[in-house]
Amino acid sequence: MLKIKNLHASIDDKKILKGINLEVNAGEVHAIMGPNGSGKSTLASVIAGKEEFEIKKGSISMEGEDLEELAPEERAHKGIFLSFQYPVEIPGVSVTNFIKTAINESRKARGMEDMPANEMLKLIREKSQMLDIDRKFLSRSLNEGFSGGEKKRNEIFQMAVMEPKLAILDETDSGLDIDALRIVADGVNKLRSKDKAIIVITHYQRLLEYIVPDYVHVLHDGKIVKSGTKELALELEEKGYDWLKQEAAV
Amino acid sequence: MAYTEEELKKELETKEYEYGFYTDIESDTLPKGLNEDIVIAISKKKEEPDWMTQWRLEAFRAWQEMKEPEWANVKYKKPDFQDISYYSAPNKKPKYNSLDEVDPELLDTFKKLGISVDEQKKLAGVAVDIVMDSVSVATTFKKTLAEKGIIFCSISEAIQEHPELVKKYIGTVVPKKDNFYAALNSAVFSDGSFCYIPKGVRCPMELSTYFRINQAGTGQFERTLVIAEEGSYVSYLEGCTAPMRDENQLHAAVVELIALDNAEIKYSTVQNWFPGNKEGKGGVYNFVTKRGLCEKNAKISWTQVETGSAVTWKYPSCILKGDHSIGEFYSIAVTNNYQQADTGTKMIHLGKNTRSTIISKGISAGHSQNSYRGLVQVNSRAENARNFSQCDSLLMGNECGAHTFPYIEVKNKTAQIEHEATTSKIGEDQIFYCNQRGIDTEKAIALIVNGFSKEVLNKLPMEFAVEAQKLLEISLEGSVG
Numbered sequence: 001m002l003k004i005k006n007l008h009a010s011i012d013d014k015k016i017l018k019g020i021n022l023e024v025n026a027g028e029v030h031a032i033m034g035p036n037g038s039g040k041s042t043l044a045s046v047i048a049g050k051e052e053f054e055i056k057k058g059s060i061s062m063e064g065e066d067l068e069e070l071a072p073e074e075r076a077h078k079g080i081f082l083s084f085q086y087p088v089e090i091p092g093v094s095v096t097n098f099i100k101t102a103i104n105e106s107r108k109a110r111g112m113e114d115m116p117a118n119e120m121l122k123l124i125r126e127k128s129q130m131l132d133i134d135r136k137f138l139s140r141s142l143n144e145g146f147s148g149g150e151k152k153r154n155e156i157f158q159m160a161v162m163e164p165k166l167a168i169l170d171e172t173d174s175g176l177d178i179d180a181l182r183i184v185a186d187g188v189n190k191l192r193s194k195d196k197a198i199i200v201i202t203h204y205q206r207l208l209e210y211i212v213p214d215y216v217h218v219l220h221d222g223k224i225v226k227s228g229t230k231e232l233a234l235e236l237e238e239k240g241y242d243w244l245k246q247e248a249a250v
Numbered sequence: 251m252a253y254t255e256e257e258l259k260k261e262l263e264t265k266e267y268e269y270g271f272y273t274d275i276e277s278d279t280l281p282k283g284l285n286e287d288i289v290i291a292i293s294k295k296k297e298e299p300d301w302m303t304q305w306r307l308e309a310f311r312a313w314q315e316m317k318e319p320e321w322a323n324v325k326y327k328k329p330d331f332q333d334i335s336y337y338s339a340p341n342k343k344p345k346y347n348s349l350d351e352v353d354p355e356l357l358d359t360f361k362k363l364g365i366s367v368d369e370q371k372k373l374a375g376v377a378v379d380i381v382m383d384s385v386s387v388a389t390t391f392k393k394t395l396a397e398k399g400i401i402f403c404s405i406s407e408a409i410q411e412h413p414e415l416v417k418k419y420i421g422t423v424v425p426k427k428d429n430f431y432a433a434l435n436s437a438v439f440s441d442g443s444f445c446y447i448p449k450g451v452r453c454p455m456e457l458s459t460y461f462r463i464n465q466a467g468t469g470q471f472e473r474t475l476v477i478a479e480e481g482s483y484v485s486y487l488e489g490c491t492a493p494m495r496d497e498n499q500l501h502a503a504v505v506e507l508i509a510l511d512n513a514e515i516k517y518s519t520v521q522n523w524f525p526g527n528k529e530g531k532g533g534v535y536n537f538v539t540k541r542g543l544c545e546k547n548a549k550i551s552w553t554q555v556e557t558g559s560a561v562t563w564k565y566p567s568c569i570l571k572g573d574h575s576i577g578e579f580y581s582i583a584v585t586n587n588y589q590q591a592d593t594g595t596k597m598i599h600l601g602k603n604t605r606s607t608i609i610s611k612g613i614s615a616g617h618s619q620n621s622y623r624g625l626v627q628v629n630s631r632a633e634n635a636r637n638f639s640q641c642d643s644l645l646m647g648n649e650c651g652a653h654t655f656p657y658i659e660v661k662n663k664t665a666q667i668e669h670e671a672t673t674s675k676i677g678e679d680q681i682f683y684c685n686q687r688g689i690d691t692e693k694a695i696a697l698i699v700n701g702f703s704k705e706v707l708n709k710l711p712m713e714f715a716v717e718a719q720k721l722l723e724i725s726l727e728g729s730v731g
């Protein structure tokens with residue numbers, strides 16, 4: 001589904017990604033771990049098409065189509081979803097209104113009519129129940145005054161409504177208490193299917209107890225320094241990142 | 251291919267002003283220039299009684315002694331008042347009973363504006379008094395209104411048919427010598443609307459007037475007078491759009507509202523006059539004096555969405571004369587390209603326990619300048635006056651300006667005045683967040699701007715709110731960067 005080849009990306013001539021290779025197939029869940037500042041969020045942003053980052057070398061493609069030429073919204077229309085590490089506030093725009101706009105804009109891009117109101121209502125009701133989100137929350141301004149946990153839950157709520165082909169979750173676990181973590185993980189697991197893929201970015205293995213990955217990659221200084229199966233996450237938890245840094249330096 | 255901001259800008263630059271067309275209708279236009287003879291000629295054309303003619307002449311004489319105000323935060327080339335024609339009427343025919351009688355070209359104009367009278371007639375509950383250039387050409391729903399004793403007609407008609415009402419109230423809230431533009435308007439106003447709601451009557455529909463400037467080189471001087479008798483209620487809508495024009499068009503309207511004891515007037519405006527092209531050439535100069543008087547327990551709400559005009563100078567105000575009276579001002583002012591707006595309100599607290607609320611949202615883009623200027627004045631006898639003001643500015647890009655000039659004058663210690671102000675910028679991160687959810691940049695900006703303006707949009711009557719929302723989007727197209 002997603003193919004990243006020798007990807008180098010910079011911002012203001014500062015090199016951040018330094019040769020990433022990653023292949024994610026439909027049905028798979030990949031975890032990307034790594035210390036702060038290693039480039040995890042940058043990788044997510046580059047996949048989603050943030051224009052500040054300049055691709056210097058390499059390629060990203062989704063289902064065989066080169067993504068570099070596509071605007072961020074076009075990538076979203078193709079089914080890429082990013083759950084942001086730091087979701088932004090949009091004052092005066094309710095969660096419901098935002099989701100409605102997002103759904104209808106994506107439908108429009110696919111040549112479809114607006115979603116009928118009753119269908120929209122049903123969808124929103126179903127997904128909000130799944131994520132234990134109460135109705136009042138839906139009328140609040142998007143992310144304005146939300147706690148860290150509420151922001152993350154709202155991201156996953158949007159993901160559940162949009163049903164993306166490829167979901168990238170950037171540090172979705174931070175700010176969540178254990179109950180919320182379980183609810184959010186359940187929501188993510190419901191999205192798992194043989195034609196969808198998920199990339200989970202985290203620097204703790206805690207989330208991975210609930211969303212069990214097929215593969216784990218460790219990012220360090222803009223490069224994937226180690227890949228393995230879920231056991232690698234445990235190993236990291238035990239030993240910390242330092243041994244990998246040393247290994248990478250060799 | 252990614253749609254860059256540069257490309258977006260380019261494409262939108264070529265977008266013609268939506269309603270920028272010109273209707274070729276035979277007009278009855280006075281020669282350019284202004285002197286006593288012209289004032290008398292206007293009055294004659296309107297078949298006005300002598301007291302009205304004299305009133306105009308007094309205003310004209312006062313105006314001649316006055317200077318154009320310069321305190322507003324706007325820069326423009328002063329109009330040459332002798333180069334303007336002060337009267338123009340479409341066709342000679344004075345009145346139409348049905349649409350069939352109306353010039354087909356005129357009807358066509360309405361269609362282009364998306365406000366065909368046909369449609370409007372069907373729109374339940376909206377009576378439309380369309381002002382084409384200076385003379386009203388269509389009035390609907392008059393009968394329903396008449397049954398309740400409501401008068402809704404052009405000011406000229408009112409001067410002839412209800413002279414006692416006009417004589418009693420005109421110039422009582424905005425005196426004819428109030429300011430330079432009000433004096434000019436008093437001398438030369440050629441039309442506008444008149445509305446009278448009898449005691450205890452709740453007007454069953456929104457009263458709506460569409461204004462339109464049409465004749466090349468014709469300034470438009472609207473005069474509106476709304477009188478709500480004791481315990482009555484009316485919601486009045488005013489909307490406008492103008493054709494594309496190279497030269498500047500001067501517009502100086504006066505609106506007077508009178509809310510007697512326990513009455514309520516809601517006055518909503520959507521203003522979309524030609525703002526000039528992207529280099530700042532052309533566009534309407536909009537110098538408006540709007541003021542309302544509240545007697546005991548009365549309430550006046552001004553709601554305005556200002557997206558048009560090259561230069562705007564406008565401060566809808568409330569004189570809270572009666573005890574327990576309430577004044578409200580809800581405003582969205584959008585400026586783009588080289589537009590300049592200096593707008594706000596005055597809340598004059600005279601009575602006891604008077605309350606006022608000011609919510610102002612300024613949105614600036616391009617090279618525009620957007621100023622809020624507001625006065626809250628509490629007089630010595632105004633015990634327990636309360637005011638809440640909130641002025642928010644949203645900036646798009648680095649070349650525009652937002653300014654806030656709040657003036658607070660309090661002469662009574664029991665007053666409670668609260669003022670809040672914020673300035674924010676549409677961030678790349680907000681736009682990227684929307685993009686990531688499949689919302690393109692243009693739509694994202696519309697969404698963010700609508701969110702920012704929501705408190706004010708919510709105050710508009712439903713059908714107007716939708717129109718206003720569309721206007722916000724149109725006005726800000728191509729302003730990212």
Ligand SMILES: Nc1ncnc2c1ncn2[C@@H]1O[C@H](COP(=O)(O)OP(=O)(O)O)[C@@H](O)[C@H]1O
Nearest residue numbers: 011014016034035036037038039040041042043
């Ligand atoms: N907008 C930016 N401008 C400059 N440097 C940035 C920007 N975003 C990220 N970086 C830098 O890139 C590196 C990787 O950051 P990031 O991708 O956020 O890491 P992670 O998500 O793994 O913590 C860091 O050194 C960070 O300071």
Ligand SMILES: [Mg+2]
Nearest residue numbers: 040041085171
């Ligand atoms: Mg990060």
